[in-house]
Amino acid sequence: MTANELNAFEDEINAFVGREVCPPTPAKDDVNTAMIRQWTEIIGDTNPAYTNEAWAAKSTRGKSIAPPAMMYVWGQEGFAVTTGRPADAQADLVSLFNKHGYTGVLGTNVKQEYFKEVSPNDNVVMEMVIDNISERKTTGRGPGYFFETLSTFTNQHGEKIGTQRFKVLKFIPQEQPAAAAAEDTLQVPTRIASPRGHDNKWWWDACDAGKVLIQRCKNCQTLRHPPRPMCGECQSMEWDSIESTLDGEVLSHTELHHPKIPGYQYPLVCAVIRLGEGTNIVSNVVGCDPSAVHIGMRVKGKVEQVDEKTMLPQFYPA
Amino acid sequence: MVANVKDKAVIVGIGNTKFSKESGVSELSLAVQAVKAAIDDAGLKPSDIDGMATFTMDTNDEIEVARALGVGELTFYGRSHYGGGAATSCLHQATMAVATGMAETVVVYRALNGRSGHRFSGGVAGDITTSDAIHWGWYMPYGLLTPASWVAMFTERWMHNTGVTKDALFEVAHSTRVYGANNPAAFFYGRHFDRAEYDAARTIASPLQLFDCCQESDGGSAVIVTTPERARDLKQPAVSVRGVAQCAADNQEQMTSFYREEFAGIPEMERAAENVYAMSGLTVDDIDAAVIYDAFSPIVLWQLEAWGFCGNGESGDFVLDGALRTDGRLPTNTHGGQLSEAYIHGVNGIVEATRLVRGTSVNQPAKDVNHALVTSGVGIPTGGAILGKMN
């Protein structure tokens, strides 16, 4: 594309800024408890202000409300969208990008602002415009433009309840080296590994080989975990190790709920376990319902592959 | 040996920035705003400052703060490590510097974009790479990698050992939020909170639920420490440091001291308390109000025991008697604490403890406050201080 062609193209896309994508349109269904219940179930939001009518009636609001983040949900097309969309300014802008090779598309972020709550039987009215288009950017995906739509939501009385900005990157997809592309598709998050240094590498290497070792002072035979370079009892720096039988007792435990970290499977229980050899170790308790884990519980560990890259001791009810 | 810093250093200025979830400014901007507010409160000029104390975790170098404020020369700067354990450790540094003459006027500051920038709740793996990483490596692969999860592990065992229930955790969470609801600077200002909301909130790491946890915050806090002599010419009544101590106990880890024979305890705070009482010549009966570090509700209970307000395992009954409320034995976290004012790593707590002794807390108890306790975060090397009225 020559500089002149690029200028002409940019004039064409910039002409879309400010154009209406959708005029003020009332949602087909009023705000209703069934949709709120399904949405909060999927999101896992247990706030009683949304779903517990009795609780909400006694709250300062005197009634339940819809989660503000559902604002955009009420005007969604639903199944009708599978039969095609009527043309609008956004569709025209997208096909203009596509025609010039900017066929890649990536929703980059959504930003909502809330001004007023809505409750069951209110109606949400949505309108949308194309708010802005960036200058040409070089991105990791390829050269492209960010465009942002601005949706404004009002209730049936014309009062503004919120806005939503949705930013999209339209880009010219770049050729990826074959190897890199293949790696990309295989990348599944794994557990966060410990860094390995002088004082702990041997322990994790043994774990990779299926063993849990406990460091032992060669001079006074005191066991220590986690490993460190000197014995606190006799200050000897000579050490060897013994292999744990992984017979243990739970000293404390916690079930991790939030945040859920990519690469970990939930439900997830962590515990401090006293090993038969006398040292403590932190690990996971698996193989039973999280609610069954208790202080004093006898457990038996084995070293297992927990994901593509990670070997870890895991403890089961004994 | 008992340290001899009693009444050799006094707090003469306090300052907070606005607390928010998105400051929109740099951490350096928050730091200099907080320090400037404290300087103004004291009636000093930036050039009167000759020492600084902050956290190793703080991203604002002393020289950057000095240059931005026009402080000029510094003859003392010292940093304290271990996250929130550093709160009163910075006061400890400032007190030692002033008492020994290493500096005359030291500012303690902490400023962070703790919500819009790096979030502690994100865990230790993501974007911190330090020498601590080997330590965290014993926990990260198992998923035990957030402050809430480490504290939860202690809490579960402590509740098991003592029989203390969630009723006591709720009382801490609730009494604090009642104060916060009356503090215009607090996130919880004007907000209603009750047991139903507490119980209905999501679990973070069992047994801790959402309202047992502090507010991730953007903001800064600062206090100014100088000599009693210098304080005589200044604007505010001086608040004396009667005693201040720090302690790392035997077999200490950072948030994960799971290798002690009995790990459901905070021996480091017990020792710090013993030292503060010894150097101040005061006893627990002399303490009228407190700001107790509250990143999570149960840690307040453990500290009440460590400082001797009640026996071991009795803190549940102590708080359920209403002790922490405004008319109770020990009005505590009257600014709303870090649970509901803001989480500025405990330095906003030193600000509030100073106000309690001045008599200017937004929730000032009706009784005279001659002495207020202020503490640092626990589960880590920690400490505390007793502040008192100048004689």
Ligand SMILES: [Zn+2]
């Ligand atoms: Zn030894």
